[in-house]
Amino acid sequence: MIARPPIARRSLLALAAVGTAAVPAVRPTGHMKRPLILATGLTGAPYGIFGRRLAHEINLRDPSLDLRVRHTEASIRNLQLLGSGDADLALALGDSAADAFEGHGTFDTSERVSALARIYLNYTHLVADTQAAVATVTDLAGLRVSLGATGSGTVTVARRILSAAGVEPRVRSHYLGLDDSARALRRGEIDAFFASSGVPARAVRELADDRRVALVPMAGLARKLREEHGSAYVDVSVPAGTYGNAGEVPTVGVATFLMARDDLPAEAAYRVTRAMFGARLTLPGPEVPGAYLDERYAIGTDPVPLHPGAARYFRSVYG
Template identity: 60%
Template sequence: MNVSPRSTTSRRAFLGMAAALPSLAVLPGCSNGSQRHRLTLASGPVNGPYAIFGKRLADVLERRGDGITLQVRTTSASVENLRLLGSGQADLAMGLGDSAADAVVGLGPFPTPQPVTALARVYLNYTHLVVASGSPVRKVADLAGRRVSLGAEGSGTAVVGERILAAARVSRPVRPSRLGLDESVKALANGTIEAFFWSGGVPTSAVAGLAQRMPIRLVPLDGLAAELSRAHGPTYVGVSVPAGTYGQRAEVPTVGVPSYLMARPGLSSTVAYEVTRAMFESRDNLPGPESPGAYLDERYAIGTGVVPLHPGAARYYRSVYG
C-alpha cells in the first residue's frame, strides 16, 4: 500500500500547541503518599529491550517517591501496545515510530485512528536482517521463496519487515514465520529458517549472543529507507550498524526507526510531566543502545513527527528549553 508521506510538525509548533492546554503544577498529596497514581505500561516480550526498559523505569519511579507506581505488562510489542493504549487498557506504551504514526492516522494495522500521544523519542532502532554467514542471501531480493521470520505477530518488527520486502520488490513471496526475537535466534541456529528481521538497538544482546555461537551476517538494506519514506512517511532514516558490532569488519547500511514512549491522551498532564522528568533525570539508570542515536536527549526527544506530544511532556520540554 502506497501512502503519501506524512508532513512533520516543528518543535515550536508542538510546544506552542501544548502550551495552550491546562496542566497541574503538582501531584497532590504525593509527597506524603496520600494519593498514588497506578499506571500500566505495555512493553514487549519478556526479557526484550522494551520490557527491560519498562522495568527499570518502574524502579526509577518507585524510588523517587512521587506517588507513581508503574506495572509493566509484557506484550508482542509495538502494534499490540498501541492498540492497548488506544483502547485505554494501558496508560503508557513503547512503540516504533512508524507504527505510532500509522496509529495516529489510521493506516496499516490500524483501521481507524487511535487516540495516542508521545512522551518522548527514546532512541533509534536499527533494522537487522540476519542470516548465517554462509547463506547465499546477499540482498533482500535473495529472500524470494525462502523461510524468513518477519517478527512476532503484533510487533513493529513485523511491520518493518513486510514493508522492506515490498520496497525491495522481492520477485516471489517469502515463506514467512511469525517469531519473536528469541524464537528467531533459535530457529536460525537450528536451520528451520534462513533469515530473520529484528528492529532494536545495537548491539542487541540476543543477536550478539547468536554471533558468539555461530558465524552470522547482516544483509545490507542500503537505499531502502528512502523508498520506505516515500511510501509510508518520513519516519525511516538511513543509518549503518557500526563495524565490529556483531564481528563484521565493515559497517552495514540499514533502516533506522525511532522508538517512542507513548501515553494515552487522557493521562493526567501532571503525571505525564513527572514520568517524562523522571525518565530524563534518571537516564543513566535506564538501559539504552550503545550505538549513536540520540538516546534520551531532550534535543531530539520531541521529534515524534505526526504523533502529538502529550501536554505534560511538552511542559517538561518547555522547562528544559526555557
C-alpha cells in the same frame, strides 16, 4: 554514521502552543497513588528488558508514581492497548505510532494516543545463515524468514522492506520474537530473521559468537520507505565489529517513542517524562553514541502530537 531526525517545526509549534494553563501545577496529594500500566514487549526481548528498567527508575525517582509493566508482543499490541484504555503508557516504534494516530496500516481507525518522547533509535537487523547466501534483501525470495512476533512493530518494518525490495509475496514468512528467531536460525528452522533493536542486540551478538551469520545490508531502503510511508525511517549503519562484521552495515533506523493515552492526566504525563529524563544516565540505552535520551531530539515525534504534560516538561528544559 548515526542519523538523528531534526526537531520538526510542527512539533516546536505544537510545543509552544500548549499554554501553562493547560497543565495544572503538580501538587503533592495524600491519596493513594494510582498504578499506571506500561505496555512493553516480550519478557526477554529489548522492549521487555528496557520497559522493566524504565518503570523501576521512574518509580524510584517519583514516589507519586506507580508504573507497572505489562509484557506484550510489542508496538502494535501496545498501541491497541492504549486505544482501548487497557494501558496508560507504551513503548512503540515511530512508524507504528504514526499509523495508530493516523489510522493507517494495521489500524482501521485512529487511536487516541499521544507521545511523551522519542527515546532511542532502533536499528533494523536482517540476520541470515551464511549457508543461505543472502547478500541483499532480494535474495530472501523463496527462503524461510521470521518477520518478528505477531503484534510487533518489527513485522510492519519487515513487510515494508520486503515490499520495497519487491520480494514480499515470495518469502516464506514466520512470526517469532527475537530470542525465538535466533534459536530457530541456530536449529536450521529458518534461513533469516528481522529484528528491531538498539545496537548491539544481545540475542544477535550471542548468535554471532556461536556461529557465522551474515548481517545483510539495506542501503537506500530507508529513502524508499520514507517516500511510501512517511518520515519515520532514517539511514543508519551498524558499526564495524558489532557482530564480527568487518565494515559498517547500512540499514534502516526507526525511533522508539514512549507513548500515552491522550486522556492520561497531564500531571502524570509531566512527572513520568521528568523522571525518565532524570534517569537518563542509569537506563540501559543503545551503545551507539548519541542515539539515546536527548531532549533536543525527544520532541521529534511527528506526526504524533506531544501530550500536554510532556510538553510542559520540555518547556521547562528549553526555558
